Amino acid sequence: MEVSPSTTPAFDARVKIAVRGLNVHYGDNHALTDVSLDIPECRVTALIGPSGCGKSTFLRCLNRMNDHIRGVRIEGSITIDGEDCYGADVGPVVLRRRVGMVFQKSNPFPKSIFENVAFGPRIHGVRDTVALREVVERSLRQSALWEEVEDRLGSSALDLSGGQQQRLCIARALAVEPEVLLMDEPASALDPIATAKIEELIQELKRDYTIVIVTHNMQQAARVSDYTAYFYLGQLIEFGSTDLLFTNPSRRETEDYITGRFG
């Protein structure tokens, strides 16, 4: 399959993350082939494609979640604001403070709501109680959960509903003040109302954060994102503004996938 090299659309924002010639191997499996992609700042970029296409691998490379997978080989470069994410002086811990992540299954710690959100700042050395309270409130407000939990911050996070737990995980990611937020299927386990709340939240968050979201739900990608990248068999097939990609994609493979002519 030949893929045109000029897959970068004209952005209406500066480039936050620049990925060049990214190749990922898991042992003999070539999971990503020569992916080059720019991610714009304070915009939502959606990654779509069938299972196994490499979109999650790509997302996980952005905060070095693949580093410890046995037999993984990562080549190419990823820079955030020009700084190499895989540079010798950048450890995953430092990187992940700048690049937060939210997963498909909400995974709150078996602790109180307060402690879940305060966990990251504590690790990064915040000890002052007043400062921690401020961080917790700000993060919970940003994740649109504050009003539902402000009177029970001490109760267990596990007592929250699925949608609330997911918003708690978003608050936890925001508490360390990242610049980039990665979301891997953040709403796939939620009901439509909880999903709508997360989608609404994404629109709020993009004012301050660069968001990259992986989703199997193409309508969700269409609703929440500004730019969409279509991956297939480890290659980036097409990257463009979301409204154009869903009304008039330039590549046949994209067309077949988004119209459901597949397999």
Next chain:
Amino acid sequence: MPLHTDRGYESQLGQLRAHLLEMGGLVEDQIAQAIRCLTERDRALAGVTIERDHTVNRLDVEIDDLSLKLLALHQPAARDLRLITTALKITTDLERIGDLATHIAERAVELASEPPFTPCVDIPAMASLASSMVHRSLDAFVREDVELALGVCSSDDEIDKLHAELFRNLLTIMGKDPRSISSTMRQLFISKYLERIGDHATNIAEMVIFMVKGRSIRHLDTVPREL
């Protein structure tokens, strides 16, 4: 193009295309019949043409319903989305063409009770151009043929010219012989209806170009070289 994974969806999209073609065939017949009413002074045939418009109207509503259902239930994207939005627009044009053919038949009935006239320009030739524009625009739709659609757009200038010519000639006749006014006015109406049919066929052709290319050429002074 590979078939849609959801066969029900695929068959509904096919149904939408089939409905549009059926409607297109009906209005083409309507135009031909209306002109025969005129040339053969056939009042009975005019009744048939006018009656047929009910079927065209029913199809218009059915196409709207089917399009809405497809939009609501399948969240179509890309080519499919453009097909459905095109269907919604061209059904309106086809319905209007049907109305105009009906109007021609009505004027033909009125003219049949007037003394026969010698056409000063060839209304049947103008009608066959209008009818061919409708036919070609629907052909372009079926074959997704942009060149054919562009041809329809350029025929529009031709039919406009014929109408302008006929207008001048009829005006001269009216000036010379005021008794002819009631007949010539009706002929002028028919010419205007045919010119409008050409406009609707052009709209259809423009929508076909949008459907195939994803780019609108409507309301542009010149057609972009690169489509």
